[in-house]
Amino acid sequence: MARVVFPDHLHRFTDGTHELEVDCSSFRQLVRILEEKWPGIESVLTSTMVAIDGQLFQDAWFEKIAPDSEVFFLQRIEGG
Amino acid sequence: MAEVANFKAIGTRPIRPDGVEKVTGRANFGADLNLPDMLHGKVLRSPHAHARIKRIDLTKAQAMEGVYAAISSADFPQEVTSSLSRNILARDKVLYHGHALAAVAARTPRIAEEALARIEVEYEVLPPVLTLDDAMREKATLVSEDLRTNDDENSPPSNIAATQRFERGDVTKGFAEADVIVQEEFRVPSAHQGYIEPHACVATSNPGGRVTVWCTTQGPFEVRSATAGVLNKTVSDIKVIPSEIGGGFGGKTVVYFEPVAVRLSELTGKPVKMVMNREEVFRATGPASATLCKIKVGAKKDGRITAATAWLAYEAGAFPGSPVGPGCMSVFAPYDIDNFLVEGYDVLVNKPKVAAYRAPGAPQSMHAMECAIDELAQKLDMDPIDLRLKNAAKEGTIAPYGPKFPPIGLVECLEAAKRHPNYVNKTSEEVGRGVAVGFWFNIGMQSSAEVNIAEDGAVSIMEGSPDIGGSRASMCLMAAETLGVPYETINAHVGDTESTGFCNLTGGSRTTFATGLAVVKACEDVIAQCKARAAMTWELDVEQVDWRDGQAVPKPGVNIDVEPLSLADIAKTMSRTGGPLLGRASLNAQGAGACFSVNWTDVTIDRETGKVDVKAFTAIQDAGRAIHPAYVEGQMQGGAVQGLGWALNEEYIYNENGVVENASFLDYRVPVASDMPMIDCEIIEVPNPSHPYGVRGVGETPIVAPLAATSNAVRDLLGFRINDLPLSPPNVLAAIDAAD
Known part of the structure; x- marks a missing residue:
């Protein structure tokens, strides 16, 4: 089961949940599972940044997630 | 990963391909473009840091000789209510000193300035909120009466738009274990990016709704989408052509008056040029946060x-x-x-x-x-x-x-x-x-690149990342390394939104990484085509051909006696082997x-x-x-x-x-x-x-x-x-x- 962590500013979309374990094999599947759990969260999660096992992604839709993966949702980073 | 000792081009310090144009003053920056029959746009800015707009009367400005249009936010799609649209032209309130609230297009900049002075605005002046301490205290004056922290409808209106929180471990326990503790407060003031070239643009439109915007920007594709958003157009209605850029440092990742120039052009049927002066840059464009x-x-x-x-x-x-x-x-x-x-x-x-x-x-x-x-x-x-x-x-x-x-x-x-x-x-x-x-x-994000090979073997790179810090040279070096050809045979060009594939803006330190990656992959596409054409010429399978030092050669062990074919050799005969050599790549780069x-x-x-x-x-x-x-x-x-x-x-x-x-x-x-x-x-x-x-x-x-x-x-x-x-x-x- 992948460990999925939400920062505080996403807690209002997750009923306050900070972290949970999810059985999924891709980011797309993860988002769909979370959308079922918290309807409306998909658009939030796909417009934020995500780190999967230490790698930062601006758009991770088809990225693979392993059973022991760590997934962190982060604020999208821009630059100067 | 290639070893550093093997690099021939990467790590060298050739002169930049755009250098001569820039040091001789020939390069065209944002304010350098002039078109026939062009009008000049100017913006009226708020004299108050916080005020309700009770009335704007444009009639005296519109009646002036030489004035072709005077507009306010009422001339923009009202269904668009984004912060960007309200920053470009204020609606019910002006929110800072210098906030734009009207604009005119006139035959000359001086007439436009005079017309601004004839716009009548009635304000209800409100107290401004100017410091973090004032903004965050209870019962603070509200900048926006509708804003609630983190969009929480159950929270009262506040000046705190959002909160963040990261936590790990147990800080109470951690401090209890400490032998030494430091606790301090620090204030850093707002600082401007200080780019030498002020914001500038020219917009044209045609009766069919198509518009073209020339501007100084770090991201022509972002200007296109932002302008389309404010004007409720589709991105395909808009073509953005980036000029050379005289510094940005993040400050040219947003739009300020490009949609205004487009609207003025649509209303007048003429090209409209807008250029900020330095005072406007300081008063109305984004600095870094205090x-x-x-x-x-x-x-x-x-x-x-x-x-x-x-x-x-x-x-x-x-x-x-x-x-x-x-x-x-x-x-x-x-x-x-x-x-x-x-x-x-x-x-x-x-x-x-x-x-x-x-x-x-x-x-x-x-x-x-x-x-x-x-x-x-x-x-x-x-x-x-x-x-x-x-x-x-x-x-x-x-x-x-x-x-x-x-x-x-x-x-x-x-x-x-x-x-x-x-x-x-x-x-x-x-x-x-x-x-x-x-x-x-x-960051990585999206980039595209095309690599064209001319009939003499010269290499032309087309990409969409404005060159702020020498990225053309970096693109040429990576292409030289990948193709195995001299740096001097390569040119890099920054295209507009219709002549190159999508590229996110030059910012976030992404261009050499992400657009560079696209250039490398486009060069690899060219190499694959060259190998195929060499194989065709030598009547070999493509798997039997290698690319080494800028030449197609038979792989070791392939029993054939031929001379290597350079990129120029293959280019010379490309009409016979399948037509022009064109490598392409587009990607969403990860792993910056x-x-x-x-x-x-x-x-x-x-x-x-x-x-x-x-x-x-x-x-x-x-x-x-x-x-x-x-x-x-x-x-x-x-x-x-x-x-x-x-x-x-x-x-x-x-x-x-x-x-x-x-x-x-x-x-x-x-x-x-x-x-x-x-x-x-x-x-x-x-x-x-x-x-x-x-x-x-x-x-x-x-x-x-x-x-x-x-x-x-x-x-x-x-x-x-x-x-x-x-x-x-x-x-x-x-x-x-x-x-x-």
Whole structure:
């Protein structure tokens, strides 16, 4: 089961949940599972940044997630 | 990953392909374009920092001879209610001094100015909110009556647009274990990006609704989507052509008057040119956030950090969206800390909406942390680099914002600093020295590139990332390395939104990494085609052909006696082998490696005037792989000078009515060449495994460390700390007087 962590500013979309374990094999599947759990969260999660096992992604839709993966949702980073 | 010893082009320092045009004044910047029958647009700006607009009457302006149109927000699609649309032209309220609220198009700039004076506006003046303290206190005057923190409908209206929080471990337990604790507050003022070229654009339209915008921008595709959004058009209605760009540093990632120029052009049927003057740039375009950062750090006697907390408040300006998020994510990024808590606040004030400025958010929060680390080193009587080495993040460290770091170069930078002759040679008693670390995440995002081969073998690269810091040269070097042809046979061109594939903006230190990756892959596409054509010529299978040193050759063991075919040889006969050679690549680049730096500043202080002079500055930074080392050094030096300016003099000075009193380069003091010593640079190369040549972005990180390095140097010399920036003569003199 992948460990999925939400920062505080996403807690209002997750009923306050900070972290949970999810059985999924891709980011797309993860988002769909979370959308079922918290309807409306998909658009939030796909417009934020995500780190999967230490790698930062601006758009991770088809990225693979392993059973022991760590997934962190982060604020999208821009630059100067 | 190719070994450095094998590189022929990468790591060399050829002259930039766009250099001659720029140094001879032939290059066209934003304000250089003029079209036949062109009108000049000007913007009416608010004289109040906060006021309700009760009435705008454009009729007298519209009636003037030579005026073709006068518009307000009522002339824009009302269904578009974004912050961007309300920043471009105010609707019910003006939210900062200089906020645009009307515009005219006239035959000459002077007529346009005169027409602005004839626009009648009736205001209900409201008290402005000008500081973080005022904005965050209970019952504060509200910048926006509808804003609720984190969009929580159950919360009362507030100036706090959003909050952030990162937490790990147990900070109470961590501080209880500490032998030494440092707790300080730091304020950093707003600083402008200070690009030399003001914003400028020309817009044309046709009756079918198609528009073309020429402008100076870091991101033509972003200008296209932003303009389309404000005008409720589709992106395919709009073509954006980027000019050469005279600096941006993040400040040209947003639009200010491009949609206004388009609307004026649509109403008049003529091209409309708009150019900001310097005062408008200062009053109405985004600076970096002013911040208040409270830091607490505890450590054991051996220097190991046991706990840290950060409370960070960032001014967003009149609309939500400060870079407090990256500020929170970067504040502890250089360190491996088990127990920490970071809280961030995005706060509205009656000032211009902030914009990105090199490593947006990081210089302010890391100034606070790096000053606190310096205080910790003082208390522990440790060398500041040793203290940082004791706690430094490395590959496998879990970053405070969540993920594990892949290979990073912080330890390598710190070790290089310790052995650097500038560090080993200790300063005299008259010189203060301060050390600090810098960090930026770096980003990838989308890029496209095409590589065309001419019939003589010359290579032409077409991509969509405006060249701010020498990226054309870097693209050419990566193409030369990949194709195995001389740098001099390659040209790189920045296309418009209809002549090249989509590219995100030049920013976030992404261009050499991401667009460079697209160029490498497009070159690999060309190589694959060349191998196929050589195979065709030699009547071999393509698997039997190799590409070595810019030539197609039979693979070892293939029994055929032929001369190698160079790119020029294959190009010469390409009409016979399948037509033009064109390589393409488009991608969404992932794996931009984080970039760390170590800086130290040596300063002297005139105790009679309070003037701080920078006597020496050394910058060490991990570039992953320096494609063009001179341009990497240029980024390090430019960022250092901007950071030193922020540390020493740059600030917005507001009066009690929210009016900026130093809106010119005479009074807003950026460093000039005579203020600065030579910035010594050392490039560290810890290759980024996500790029074929190991590239990390290098443009953001250099501005981060100079703020704290300079603060720490002043503290070293004075023996006490001045927590707030800038360390300008009046501020330093007042601190010296207070200490005496």
